[in-house]
Amino acid sequence: MNHTKARRLSNIISIIGVVLLLFTPLFEKVPALLVIFCAAGFIAIGVSFILIYQYYRCPHCQGVLPVRTLLIPSFCPHCGKKLDEPER
Numbered sequence: 001m002n003h004t005k006a007r008r009l010s011n012i013i014s015i016i017g018v019v020l021l022l023f024t025p026l027f028e029k030v031p032a033l034l035v036i037f038c039a040a041g042f043i044a045i046g047v048s049f050i051l052i053y054q055y056y057r058c059p060h061c062q063g064v065l066p067v068r069t070l071l072i073p074s075f076c077p078h079c080g081k082k083l084d085e086p087e088r
Contacts, residue, residue, distance in 0.1 A: 017044030
């Protein structure tokens, strides 16, 4: 998995996790569903962090790419080499 796919997949999974956590107040009267939605939300967010840490790296130097930007960088901030073009 390249860095572009990892970033996109991580964004999708983290959004799903946040949506699951936002739905938890709807299940106050059903504790089992409350626990399931809450756990699924936290697991999804954890998986997105693992994806970023494991796969969102420079293909040349294996340095972790910056996450706090909206755009995927075109050059590695560690080694300065050009990153591959994002796949569409």
